[in-house]
């Protein structure tokens with residue numbers, strides 16, 4: 001990999017990251033593609049390429065989903081990065097040759113216009129490699145290893161997206177095994193450890209419950225209910241052999257202001273999940289009327305995500321994995337969308353204007369552990385009503 005062109009995440013951060021994240025040595029930075037001159041002369045080349053992260057527990061059907069997409073006729077030019085960790089039915093045509101300890105991915109061009117390669121790592125290097133083939137594809141699908149934390153991978157793209165990178169994070173899709181998913185999701189982990197399967201569901205913008213051929217309707221209902229109790233916001237599809245309408249997977253715009261309108265509908269229709277007493281991941285949602293100051297909102301979010309000083313009744317830290325919301329910021333005529341993944345978050349004005357006769361309001365959804373709706377709402381009200389001197 002060329003050292004030239006490497007850039008640290010240091011300026012123009014849209015997604016706000018605490019310092020600890022920025023200094024995280026485990027977080028490989030993406031190499032921005034050198035398109036400077038070409039960009040202006042070639043029509044459409046300035047368009048950013050969406051990346052969808054495909055996650056899901058070991059053997060759930062991620063590779064099956066990507067193979068399906070690769071072999072379907074769909075007039076889309078999709079670059080697919082398969083994770084070859086599991087044996088599965090990965091396209092064996094693709095090669096990953098180890099040379100001097102470094103992996104070199106070979107990209108295969110398929111008959112339907114798609115590109116494919118398989119990798120052993122988290123796939124970020126494969127994307128760098130792929131970007132040298134710009135113009136040959138319009139979309140990137142990235143399979144992560146079954147035990148990966150998709151939040152870490154997502155954060156990399158998200159932070160990078162405003163740094164002149166040519167890609168942006170479109171959404172996180174999680175494949176859940178209908179047969180074994182319930183067992184994975186409800187498995188108790190020692191205190192302090194996160195259940196990876198549940199985390200993948202918590203972070204997802206779309207859930208595909210796969211292998212429905214292996215379960216009864218009753219079992220399927222249980223898996224669906226378990227998924228829903230973890231993530232009250234996510235869209236759920238059910239499949240066999242991961243056969244899914246591509247339009248449901250691509251272009252979710254889950255991380256940009258375009259998702260504001262669909263988020264609004266979801267928030268309005270959302271029923272608050274029952275308060276679970278267990279240690280599992282849950283979704284809580286609350287609404288507070290009024291107009292808030294941006295700096296106060298920042299303070300609230302940073303206390304929650306960075307300082308982690310919001311505790312539940314028993315003193316346990318509320319651990320927020322995913323945060324979404326639509327809020328009313330003083331001085332802004334449009335609704336503002338809040339997005340958070342782990343410690344990164346971002347505020348962006350949407351295209352939806354507050355109507356004159358409309359009550360301005362703030363709706364927030366949090367997915368994570370040890371969340372207590374009443375306490376969070378109280379802390380929110382306290383924080384946004386405090387008079388913090390603005391400069």
Ligand SMILES: Nc1nc2c(ncn2[C@@H]2O[C@H](COP(=O)(O)OP(=O)(O)OP(=O)(O)O)[C@@H](O)[C@H]2O)c(=O)[nH]1
Nearest residue numbers: 058059060061062063064086088089146211240241
């Ligand atoms: N019965 C049944 N088997 C399926 C279905 N979808 C996938 N499989 C099988 O399940 C196994 C695992 O599928 P993969 O697509 O490799 O799963 P994966 O999530 O990529 O697995 P890892 O990469 O190892 O984590 C394969 O043998 C598939 O053929 C389905 O809908 N029904």
Ligand SMILES: [Zn+2]
Nearest residue numbers: 062063086088
């Ligand atoms: Zn796989």
